[in-house]
Every structure is written in structure tokens, then in C-alpha cells.
Amino acid sequence: MRKMSSAIAIGVALLASVTTANAQAQTYPSRPVTIIVPFAAGGPSDAVARILGERLRTTLGQTFLVENVAGAGGTLGVSRAVRAPADGYTISYGHLGTHVFNGAIYPLQYDLLTDLEPLALLPSNPMVVVSTNRVPAKTLRELIAWLKANQTKVTAGTAGAGSGSHIAGVYFEKVTGLRLQYVPYRGTGPAMNDLVGAQIDIIVDQVSNSMPQIRAGTIRAYAISDTKRLAAAPEIPTADEAGLPGFHMTLWNALWVPKGTPREVIAKLNAAVVEAMADPAVQQRLNDLGLEIPPREQQTPAALGAWHKAEATKWWPIIKAANIKPE
Numbered sequence: 001m002r003k004m005s006s007a008i009a010i011g012v013a014l015l016a017s018v019t020t021a022n023a024q025a026q027t028y029p030s031r032p033v034t035i036i037v038p039f040a041a042g043g044p045s046d047a048v049a050r051i052l053g054e055r056l057r058t059t060l061g062q063t064f065l066v067e068n069v070a071g072a073g074g075t076l077g078v079s080r081a082v083r084a085p086a087d088g089y090t091i092s093y094g095h096l097g098t099h100v101f102n103g104a105i106y107p108l109q110y111d112l113l114t115d116l117e118p119l120a121l122l123p124s125n126p127m128v129v130v131s132t133n134r135v136p137a138k139t140l141r142e143l144i145a146w147l148k149a150n151q152t153k154v155t156a157g158t159a160g161a162g163s164g165s166h167i168a169g170v171y172f173e174k175v176t177g178l179r180l181q182y183v184p185y186r187g188t189g190p191a192m193n194d195l196v197g198a199q200i201d202i203i204v205d206q207v208s209n210s211m212p213q214i215r216a217g218t219i220r221a222y223a224i225s226d227t228k229r230l231a232a233a234p235e236i237p238t239a240d241e242a243g244l245p246g247f248h249m250t251l252w253n254a255l256w257v258p259k260g261t262p263r264e265v266i267a268k269l270n271a272a273v274v275e276a277m278a279d280p281a282v283q284q285r286l287n288d289l290g291l292e293i294p295p296r297e298q299q300t301p302a303a304l305g306a307w308h309k310a311e312a313t314k315w316w317p318i319i320k321a322a323n324i325k326p327e
């Protein structure tokens with residue numbers, strides 16, 4: 001008899017929690033949602049988060065606030081998201097650097113593969129080698145020669161150890177035999193300001209961050225790390241064409257939520273992100289920045305989960321072998 005009544009009690013409790021989760025999901029979101037961007041405002045991650053955030057507000061009827069929590073190559077912002085309540089009101093924005101490379105560089109207090117739930121893969125972009133206009137070089141070959149001749153003096157801006165711009169710089173060093181001196185910023189947004197102001201010499205940057213300045217002629221672009229030219233800037237050669245064969249790197253972006261976030265909430269958020277990336281006006285803004293939207297079948301939470309694991313398996317041994325020091 002007692003066994004029966006406790007089984008019923010458990011059943012009722014379970015039913016109650018499922019009903020609550022469903023009810024929560026139905027009313028979700030009932031207040032503003034925060035997207036934590038682990039880099040400074042004005043940079044490439046910030047730009048994508050704001051473009052999508054605006055469109056998510058249209059679909060879900062609540063403001064999607066971007067909170068920039070920068071520092072330590074993005075690990076501070078990710079840590080903040082991991083520790084947030086699993087209620088759908090905090091989203092972790094990140095990329096290949098923050099959610100893969102950093103796992104092999106920093107002694108993290110969280111597990112990048114299990115302490116966050118995948119939400120959606122976002123647009124990606126290749127890297128571009130850019131310099132201040134003061135650098136006396138017009139081609140990639142001339143730039144590499146100038147860098148080699150001034151190795152002890154030249155500076156390369158990054159968003160901190162493990163960031164996309166840093167690892168791209170390390171990769172650029174490896175394929176050119178150069179030694180660069182890195183100047184870490186809280187994001188490539190502020191680094192770009194100093195590149196335009198000729199306070200630093202080069203950045204191996206995300207195309208989306210450099211595009212407005214390249215178009216304005218305030219910086220010089222030499223090559224992109226992709227096998228095909230950009231539709232948004234067909235005048236920039238690929239690294240293969242510019243004399244650095246094999247220098248290929250694409251930085252993908254994505255969204256995660258804290259572990260334990262209700263499935264129904266993840267499904268609702270994912271549907272809204274997919275809708276945003278299918279919106280022609282959003283697509284235009286992203287494409288104009290040189291960003292490529294992932295195919296529909298890669299936009300599911302499960303697809304991101306599988307991709308994330310595969311990327312960690314591929315990159316962690318490589319990054320560990322490069323012996324990169326955390327900040």
C-alpha cells in the first residue's frame with residue numbers, strides 16, 4: 001500500500017514538473033533575454049549577435065540584449081553563461097576560438113562540451129590578412145617580405161590568447177616562418193580602431209570585422225584564408241592565389257545555452273534563430289559582411305552538438321602541440 005502511494009506521489013510530481021516545463025515553454029520568453037558576447041562591443045561577434053538579436057525580438061516579442069563580457073580570450077564571458085540559470089534567459093555566443101581552442105589553452109572551470117547545450121550554428125567567415133595603410137606593401141608577398149625585414153618591430157593585434165585572430169596569427173606565422181609580436185585587446189573591434197590609427201601593423205582578422213574598413217579604404221587587405229574569393233569583396237585574392245598555398249581557415253560562430261535548459265525552450269529559440277537566418281534582409285546584412293550562412297540541415301541543435309565535438313577532437317591535439325600560453 002505504502003509502495004503504491006509513493007509511486008503515485010512520484011508520478012504526480014513528474015507530471016507536475018513536465019506540465020510546468022510545458023507551461024514555461026509556452027509563455028517563454030516573458031521578459032528580455034541576454035546574449036553574452038565574450039568580446040568587446042563593435043567587433044565581429046558583437047555585430048552578428050546584434051543583427052540576430054534584433055530579428056529574434058520580432059519573432060519572440062521580447063528584447064534580446066547583448067551583454068559584452070570580454071577578457072581572457074573570451075573565457076570570462078563563456079564562464080558567466082555556464083553559471084547562469086538554465087531558464088532560457090541567458091544565451092552564450094561563441095565561436096571556434098571561445099568554444100574549442102580555449103579548451104586546449106586555459107585551465108577552464110567548466111567543460112565546453114557538456115556544461116552548455118547546443119542551440120544553433122551561426123554564419124561563418126574566413127580570415128583576412130589586413131594592415132594599416134602605412135605599411136609599404138601592396139601584395140601579400142611584399143607584406144611577408146616587409147614583415148620579415150621588420151620582425152622585431154612589427155605588431156599584430158588580437159582579441160587575446162585563443163581567440164580567432166590570435167590562432168589565425170599563430171597559423172600565419174607557421175606557414176610564413178615569421179615571428180609576430182601580439183598585442184591583445186578585449187576584442188578585434190578595439191584592435192581595428194588601433195589598426196586604422198596605425199598603432200599596430202597587422203591583424204589576421206575575421207572578414208566581417210575588416211569589411212567596413214576595407215571598403216572605406218582605411219586599411220589594406222592582402223588575402224583571405226579561403227579556397228574561393230568572397231562575393232562581398234571579389235577584389236581580394238585568396239591566399240592560394242596570393243602565394244601562400246594552403247593557408248585556409250574558417251571561423252564558425254554559434255549559440256549555446258546553460259546545461260539543463262528545458263528542451264521546449266531550446267526548440268523555440270532554435271526555430272526563431274533559423275527563421276532569422278532565413279530572413280532575406282538579415283541574409284543581406286550578413287552576406288554584405290562576408291559571412292556565410294550554414295545550410296538548413298546544419299542549423300539544428302543536434303547538428304551543432306555533433307559539429308562541436310568533431311571540431312574539439314580535431315583541434316585540441318593541434319592547439320596543445322602548439323603550446324599556446326593562456327593570458
Ligand code: MLT
Nearest residue numbers: 043045159164165187188
Ligand atoms: C571579436 O568579436 O572580437 C572576435 O570574435 C575576436 C576574435 O576571436 O578574434
